[in-house]
Amino acid sequence: MNKKFVASCPICQGESLKKLTTCKDYFMSNEEFNLYKCSDCGFVLTENVPQENEIGRYYQSDTYISHSNTNKGLMNKVYHVVRNYMMAKKTSLAKKSTGLEKGELLDVGAGIGLFASKMRSKGWNVQGIEPSKAARLTAKELYGLDLYDQSLWQDLPSESKDLITLWHVLEHLPNLNESWEAFFRVLKPTGKLIIAVPNSRSFDANHYGADWAAYDVPRHIWHFNAKTMQQIALKHGFRVIKTLPMPFDGFYISMMTEKNLKHNLPIIKGSWIGFRGYLKALRDKDNSSSLIYVLQKI
């Protein structure tokens, strides 16, 4: 299999990447992948990720939850309740951070189009990019929404969007710097960029170490924290204007980790770790399992 070897840090170009730990793909392949950390800036990445034409099979499970609407099992039910709550939060954040009731939205990694269709129903002009054909078809079936593959980027006019959103997507994108360049080009000077990603410095990440489910190798290539997010934003002419915790992600990720480890009572144990992380994140959002960053051009 062709694997992509990252020789230098995509943020600072440093060439001293040191092995941090080994993670297992619990979700799909049971293969192991190594995480490497840049000695210069601290950025963490998954090394030897399968190439773009082969990564598809690591997503090929009808349970990859963001691409599906499955409601089977207690954990999926919990996920869906939380997802509906978060959807309301996301649409309100979109309006609040742009200061607009309606505008031009690009949702990158739109999945089955839930957020995009919610925003459309609120009067926004919506375009969405989603590489999975199955997910695009589901979006069409469920919401009558036309999503596009990555080739849409080249058709998007410069400075045409009020808002670009990536809900748990940036960590999946193989061409990290090129993606940021595209965000900069397509966003209006006054536009906002909203990025939600797992926080590798969170309480639950520290607690579970290499087994933390949000490392999700090899699907997650880049592992951000507040510091490395600021660094890459700055590199591409953005600054973080707001950081918000995502309190419920810690419950879900912890339950998932307990389940992956085949521990007894995964929901109870995971909830307990999620709850402890939730309390800690109330005092310091850096403990939050995931973080939402609102960015604008410098």
Ligand SMILES: [Zn+2]
């Ligand atoms: Zn670096």
